[in-house]
Amino acid sequence: MSDEPDPRGIAVELAVAAARLTRAVTARDATNGEPAAVWRALSILEQYGPMRVGDFALVDRCSQPTATAMLRRLEAEGSVKRSEDAADRRVALMELSQSGRERLTGLRRGLGDRLGPAVAALSVEQQRALADSARLIGGLLGDLNGTD
Numbered sequence: 001m002s003d004e005p006d007p008r009g010i011a012v013e014l015a016v017a018a019a020r021l022t023r024a025v026t027a028r029d030a031t032n033g034e035p036a037a038v039w040r041a042l043s044i045l046e047q048y049g050p051m052r053v054g055d056f057a058l059v060d061r062c063s064q065p066t067a068t069a070m071l072r073r074l075e076a077e078g079s080v081k082r083s084e085d086a087a088d089r090r091v092a093l094m095e096l097s098q099s100g101r102e103r104l105t106g107l108r109r110g111l112g113d114r115l116g117p118a119v120a121a122l123s124v125e126q127q128r129a130l131a132d133s134a135r136l137i138g139g140l141l142g143d144l145n146g147t148d
Contacts, residue, residue, distance in 0.1 A: 014137070025111045034107060041070050042079060042096060042104040050083060050095035079103050 026036040044059050045051070051059075057067035071094045074080040079100030085091035096104070119127060 018137075025115055037070060038074070039104075039107050041074060042100055042107070045080065045094065045096040045100065046104060050093035052085070052091060052093060056094060074100065 022036075026039050040060060041056075044056060048055075048059060053067050053071060054064055056071065057064045060067060060070075062070075071080055075082060075094070077099075079097055080094050081097040081100075083093050083095060085093050119130065122130065
């Protein structure tokens with residue numbers, strides 16, 4: 001029996017825990033009735049900036065018609081705005097509007113309200129370890145996505 005960590009096992013545990021956490025905190029009752037797809041769409045546009053619908057579909061792992069419908073809906077609601085691609089004026093880029101940023105902030109505030117009491121119940125040492133882990137995971141995701 002080895003005391004060495006198992007990177008693949010850790011990766012699986014991390015992915016499973018993250019998926020469960022995401023499902024728990026993005027449940028409709030935790031996000032003022034917003035579907036998880038809205039949360040995801042706004043977050044993708046915040047993370048990647050202006051993007052073509054096809055690129056959005058690739059990142060969101062959905063079909064282009066599904067991406068088109070979601071982005072049109074968010075545009076009609078004022079959370080997303082359309083702009084021209086400077087390199088090719090025939091192409092539309094979709095980006096988060098100020099209203100969309102505020103909407104995402106509100107969703108995240110709801111997440112904090114839902115998860116905050118459970119974190120507050122942890123010891124100070126556990127809270128610090130969790131904060132350190134969150135930063136570590138953020139860096140790992142930046143490495144995987146090729147972003148900061």
